[in-house]
Amino acid sequence: MSQENLPKGYDPAAIEQQWRDHWEQNKTFTPEMPAKSASYSIVIPPPNVTGNLHIGHALNLTLQDILCRHARQQGKTVLWVPGYDHAGIATQNVVERRLAADEGKSRDDLGREAFLERVWRWKEEYGGNITRQVKAMGCSVDWTRERFTMDEGLSRAVRKVFAGLYKQGLVYKGDYIVNWCTRCHTALADDEVDHVPQKTKLWSFNYPLEDGSGHITIATVRPETILGDVAIAVHPEDERYQHLVGKKAILPILRRPIPIIADNYVDREFGTGAVKITPAHDLNDWLIGEKHKLEVVQVIDDAGIMNAKAGPFAGLPKLEAREKVAAEFEKLGLLAKVEDYENSIGLCYRCKEIIEPHISTQWFVSMRPLADKAIAAVPSRTQLFPDTWLKTYYHWLDTVRDWCVSRQIWWGHRIPAWTCGNCGALLVEEEAPQQCDQCGCAELQQDQDVLDTWFSSALWPFSTLGWPEETQDLKTFYPTSVLVTGFDILFFWVARMMMLGLQFMDEVPFRHVYIHALVRDADGRKMSKSIGNVIDPLEMIGKYGTDALRFTLTAFAAMGRDIRLSEERIDGYRHFVNKIWNASRFALMNMPADGQLAPLDPGRVEGIHHQWILHRLEEVKADTLKSIGSYRFNDYAQGLYKFIWTELCDWYLELIKTDMQAGGEKQTAAQYVLWTVLRETLVLLHPVMPFVTAEVWAALPTPDGKPATDIALEPFPAARPACLKAEAAAQMSMVQEAIVAVRTIRAELNIAPALRLKAIIKPQDDAAACVLESQRPVIEALARLGELVIDVRAAAPRLAANQVASGNEIIVPLEGAVDFEAEKARLDKELVKLEKELAMLEGKLANPNYLEKAPPHLVERDRARVDELKDAALKLKQVRARFA
């Protein structure tokens, strides 16, 4: 881009693509190794390979990118590792559905090998999708280190960890009642089950007692499981039933005698206080069954169909059986009552099928020892931001149950366990064993199951850095600096990374965890395809540009609070991008024609407007460091927004227009200061708005006249203490107030903006007069004056509009057809305002306790303000009197 032909409106599309390509081709974000400076690293939360980028990713990626680009500016050796996740069930479902739709085949028709080949093929074809979307966001990841949870290195890490845990005694195989998805045909972890409320019925049935002495009534929402009942439980201290404990009841329909047992799990208040026990189909019943050594009778198979043990109902889907069993009870006259009832039901988080508790043999990871380590490491070694999540984190780890890690699907890391076909020995090894270590035979059969997707994700912070090899990356970048993630996967992922990182690296996986909000729609609802309120980041990028999207998300990313996003907001911040663009155009138009700036020491520049903006720049630099350093992203974005729009553009650019026209030294000084401020501001803004800043940066003259550098490699601007000039800043704001006073008078009295007014400023003292005088051309230009008198002894004309600003009296003589009534009203309004504040302050100062106990400087400040207000009020009253 050359500086002559910057177009008037900013057009993101072409410019962004150019920079994406530039950064990727130049490997700009591949860190130099071995690292010559402190390291800073982040691993990307790997998006699903099947996935599309949603707005939550966009937020997540933007915040990480800000941190990485900022760390680079601070001279750190930065690595941001990109990658994606194989997403076991999700991906398998996608490919299965496609297979069914295109060829009418199931995965079983193909067989394991052929099906997996299809999944890989699918992944090659569509896996790049998510990568392209990450690239669109402008993420400064190192593409040369892109990883996939199923690639060879990571797969090896998975096997090594699994075998390692086994050898440490932390992995075991056992029968357990698990959450079973009858559609995905696999076990699910507790976390993978969504609970939703449902309206159903609560049936109460009578079970006759074996000795014919009556019946006992139980309540259930699942009559079909009655066929698997093995006991009835009551509370041990429940007088109603104590005499029945030890007796037997007859399970109707199947006419099986079942014992009545006592267990304090039973809630006496609920229903009849007697509960049927079906260990095969309910978690609690399973636990009670274990305790009381009850038989397990499974009546529903792994597809959700009643099996042979269900007697007359065999072959029916469970929901049909439910109705039929209830009807049968009614026919037998054993239905006590039916009520409407609401409870919650578990759904598969992938396919939304109802979860069926199901007994099967699964692999488990013992969580207790791992969880204890993860608890101990927080917050001393890993800090959470915001720390309101601490309790949640601890609570989950305190109550965590063993992790069921086996899944009965095909796509994923196959469990590295082998059973000997000869002696039945179980071998768990990192690499496939050649022969049984017990009997030496070679008939080894590998376990059919694969591991939970989250198992490989749990290793992500070290597996992506090359573990188990002792790579330079691992040494340099582990532990990572920060993990940026949404709270929705705090348990799924963060806690498990903590556990396995500590177990295998002896070190936490990250020093900080920044937990960001959820992005919701404008009405606070979760975005979902079914509601149709999804904001697609790619569509937004196309419409408004990536910088606008990123800035919007950042500006609303207040810690610990959800973001309500609407398209109008993104559009709003697009205006800001355009504003920056146009301010930059102005700057470029005003740079010296040859691009050679006369060097200047910013600390010694004359002119309070320059001193003021340089002073503010220093403050903004410090604020930026503080905001990003403490993860206050909204402060970071909004601080820059305010500085750029209201200070740099609305004031400073206007202030220097007279300098630019004046030529000579005034012009060269203005050029240099503008150039300095704009350049440094661009660097501050770059982490959140990489594209527009890169483009403008490249167009600006360079200090040495050489071709422009890449702003992505530019260090954070060093502090310039010599530019901190609070006094100049205060003087400047006095001048601004004088200008605003004239403008207010003009607007409120409906004086045409084009009319060159006469104004008289009566400064409060000689010092003020001197400052105002030095800014005469600026005041005349910005207040649009034809004539300006600055005089401490000035006498106001009889009829004049009047305003007091910073102790200076601003007088606009009213001539011609000016609305005197409007001026009177304006003065009254002004007076009311003054007197209100005065009353408040005087009340405060009348309080002896305040005078005695408040810090003296505050009392002083209030007294000074009272004097100022009194003075202003007096002046206004005098003017007001003339109108009366």
Add this chain to the structure above:
RNA sequence: GGGCAGUUAGCUCAGCUGGUAGAGCACCGCCUUCACACGGCGGGGGCCACAGGUUCAAGUCCUGUACUGCCCACCA
């Protein structure tokens, strides 16, 4: 049932260690002023959910109440 947030201008939200409130959008008026109408200038608008308490002083700290949202939990 337990836990955690939130309740500030019409809307969406800032307000960190206490000194009687800010932004963006929306709204009203004026303006095609030579970077920008994706703009400029000016303006209106809030007893900071409610009730107590601590304090010279509370949106800001403490207690309680009421709603809203989220997370966790085995009540059949």
